[in-house]
Amino acid sequence: MSELTSPTYTRADEAFDCLQTAIVKGELAPGEKIGELELCSRFNLTRGPLREALGRLESRGLLVRRPHAGVKVVSVSASELMELYRIREVMEGLAARQAAERMTDQEIADLQATLNAHERMIDEAQGQAYYQAEGDYDFHHRIATGSRNTKLAQMLLGDLYYMVRMYRYRLSTSTGRPQRALGEHRRIVEAIAQRDGELAEFLMKRHINAARQNIEQKIEQGELTI
Amino acid sequence: MSELTSPTYTRADEAFDCLQTAIVKGELAPGEKIGELELCSRFNLTRGPLREALGRLESRGLLVRRPHAGVKVVSVSASELMELYRIREVMEGLAARQAAERMTDQEIADLQATLNAHERMIDEAQGQAYYQAEGDYDFHHRIATGSRNTKLAQMLLGDLYYMVRMYRYRLSTSTGRPQRALGEHRRIVEAIAQRDGELAEFLMKRHINAARQNIEQKIEQGELTI
DNA sequence: CTCTCCAGTATTGTTGACAATATTTACCCT
DNA sequence: AGGGTAAATATTGTCAACAATACTGGAGAG
Numbered sequence: 001m002s003e004l005t006s007p008t009y010t011r012a013d014e015a016f017d018c019l020q021t022a023i024v025k026g027e028l029a030p031g032e033k034i035g036e037l038e039l040c041s042r043f044n045l046t047r048g049p050l051r052e053a054l055g056r057l058e059s060r061g062l063l064v065r066r067p068h069a070g071v072k073v074v075s076v077s078a079s080e081l082m083e084l085y086r087i088r089e090v091m092e093g094l095a096a097r098q099a100a101e102r103m104t105d106q107e108i109a110d111l112q113a114t115l116n117a118h119e120r121m122i123d124e125a126q127g128q129a130y131y132q133a134e135g136d137y138d139f140h141h142r143i144a145t146g147s148r149n150t151k152l153a154q155m156l157l158g159d160l161y162y163m164v165r166m167y168r169y170r171l172s173t174s175t176g177r178p179q180r181a182l183g184e185h186r187r188i189v190e191a192i193a194q195r196d197g198e199l200a201e202f203l204m205k206r207h208i209n210a211a212r213q214n215i216e217q218k219i220e221q222g223e224l225t226i
Numbered sequence: 227m228s229e230l231t232s233p234t235y236t237r238a239d240e241a242f243d244c245l246q247t248a249i250v251k252g253e254l255a256p257g258e259k260i261g262e263l264e265l266c267s268r269f270n271l272t273r274g275p276l277r278e279a280l281g282r283l284e285s286r287g288l289l290v291r292r293p294h295a296g297v298k299v300v301s302v303s304a305s306e307l308m309e310l311y312r313i314r315e316v317m318e319g320l321a322a323r324q325a326a327e328r329m330t331d332q333e334i335a336d337l338q339a340t341l342n343a344h345e346r347m348i349d350e351a352q353g354q355a356y357y358q359a360e361g362d363y364d365f366h367h368r369i370a371t372g373s374r375n376t377k378l379a380q381m382l383l384g385d386l387y388y389m390v391r392m393y394r395y396r397l398s399t400s401t402g403r404p405q406r407a408l409g410e411h412r413r414i415v416e417a418i419a420q421r422d423g424e425l426a427e428f429l430m431k432r433h434i435n436a437a438r439q440n441i442e443q444k445i446e447q448g449e450l451t452i
Numbered sequence: 453c454t455c456t457c458c459a460g461t462a463t464t465g466t467t468g469a470c471a472a473t474a475t476t477t478a479c480c481c482t
Numbered sequence: 483a484g485g486g487t488a489a490a491t492a493t494t495g496t497c498a499a500c501a502a503t504a505c506t507g508g509a510g511a512g
Contacts (some may be wrong), residue, residue: 001460008293010495012281046497049275051465055238055278057286060456061380067234068464068503083375084326092314098312149309151389154287155381163377234503236465261493272467277495294494295474 007200015044015053018043023073024165030075060159070093078219081167085212088160091152092140096204099146100197106194111142113181122178132178133168133218137161137186143192143204177214184210237271241279244269248286249299250391256301286385304445307393311438313433314386317378318366322414326423334419337368341411349406358404359394363387365411369418369430377393403440410436421440 019039022028036047036054043050059064065071076084103111144156156186184207188225191200262280269276280297283289293388302310322340329381344361370382375448379405414447417426 010293012495037463047464048496048498051274052278052281055281056285059282059384061377066504067236069505070463080376084377086320086375087317087378087381090320091313094312094316128295149312150306151287151386152309152313155313155385157284159381218242238465265494272492274466274468292474295475296493 010051012056014156015043015045015050016056019053019057020062020162023057026166028192030073030166033070033072035070060062060162075124075162076166081164082212082216084160084163084217085208088156088164089208089212091156091160092143092208094204095144095147095149095156095203096192097201098149098152098182098198100192100195100198100200102148103146103192107146108189111139111189111192114138114142115182117188118185119182122182125201131182133165135164136181139170143188147190175198181207181211232339237275238278238282239271241271241276242282245279246288246388249283250388252392254299256392257359259296259298261296265375269435281429286388288388301393302392307390308442309366310389311434311441312411313381314390314432315438317382318369318434319427319431320377320383321370321373321375322418323423323427324375324378324439325369326421328374328428329372329418333372334415337365337372337418338366338369339416341408341415345408348408359391361392363391369414407433407437429430 019028028034036050039045040047040050054063054065054116056063058071061074063071063073118132118139121135122132140161141157144153147153184203188200188207189205191197191203245254252398254287255262264277266273266276268303280291284291284297287300289297312417340361344358344365348358349360366387367383370379373379410429414426414429414433
């Protein structure tokens with residue numbers, strides 16, 4: 001999932017990827033206390049590499065450890081999820097600005113093609129929130145890497161997105177507003193294509209702000225319980 | 227250094243802290259290839275806990291590992307350092323805004339006291355860049371935690387600051403402009419005390435931007451070689 | 453009947469030995 | 483003499499047994 005590009009793929013990498021996807025997909029429920037031996041038998045690992053992977057995951061904030069007391073998946077409250085969106089707002093705003101300054105013409109063309117594919121997916125699989133989420137993820141992923149800011153991309157792709165995706169899977173029934181989001185995506189790409197970094201940043205911040213308010217509203221209405 | 231609050235302090239925590247401070251202080255030079263057994267004898271550890279700590283540090287971007295080839299301390303180029311400041315600009319801007327909304331009156335009073343202490347340090351130990359850097363670090367630290375945004379504080383304190391401090395130590399001879407920075411700090415705290423989040427964000431962004439330009443200029447003049 | 457203390461158990465933390473792989477060095481071939 | 487290949491070496495990756503600690507259940511006292 002992450003280090004497949006590396007020539008050799010170590011057991012610890014395997015453990016890391018397995019656990020990460022398991023957590024993100026919700027197969028390991030937040031707050032659930034998990035034993036090491038249980039994980040070992042589940043993923044065919046031994047405790048050495050497993051513990052190394054646990055260290056990495058703890059460092060990324062996906063789980064918490066208490067010495068001699070075990071490991072449990074992190075549980076994020078509603079308010080903490082909102083805080084994550086506030087962070088995304090400023091960081092992805094920066095990413096969009098730098099992407100506008102640095103993406104190649106080819107990358108921008110690919111990005112536009114991605115949006116077209118996304119539009120087809122919305123038409124064909126109406127309400128299939130899963131594919132919508134994947135399309136959305138792809139869009140933000142491309143802009144993060146397009147920023148050419150290594151650390152920024154690392155923080156977005158390695159830390160924030162996994163935590164957000166945790167919730168995408170859990171309450172996968174619709175982030176709602178797919179057409180609206182697509183429109184916002186198009187305008188962001190337009191700004192990037194025109195190399196208008198300032199506008200791209202503004203539009204991206206507003207886009208994520210809207211997504212946050214959408215979720216906030218649903219939580220208040222009790223449609224989404226966390 | 228980080229988990230000393232925890233009741234029990236595991237070997238892996240010890241290894242993590244030792245290595246982190248060693249990297250930050252420059253005792254382990256960037257780009258330097260380091261062997262596990264060497265580290266074990268140096269810090270009186272065994273390889274198990276050490277490897278767990280290495281996983282954490284890799285995840286935080288302080289070192290890179292290639293399977294079977296060893297570990298080396300990450301080396302950050304000048305341009306990458308500038309990118310770090312761009313990230314700090316938006317993230318600490320957010321932190322300042324949220325701190326203005328959420329810090330207690332007591333915390334704000336403590337923050338002002340910190341600045342007074344900082345002023346004395348500048349007067350007494352003129353040019354002692356080390357203490358200036360410590361004061362600066364303390365200021366930004368308080369605002370990050372004052373934001374009450376767990377993940378934001380975690381990313382700033384756990385990821386970014388250590389990378390920046392790496393350079394503070396290396397080119398410890400003056401970030402320059404101590405009085406000027408202090409004045410900027412004061413104005414930020416003023417805005418926070420008045421609960422003006424918008425202004426606090428603006429001033430913080432400008433403050434970090436100025437620091438970035440200061441370093442950039444020195445690099446161009448060849449005073450700081452990276 | 454409840455609360456506390458103690459012992460047993462199960463789980464985590466640690467260690468040292470074993471296996472696999474990249475680097476290095478030496479040798480052979482061109 | 484230079485380059486390339488192959489064996490040797492040293493380092494990393496992995497494993498299974500040992501030690502230390504937190505949780506659980508029961509027994510006794512209030």
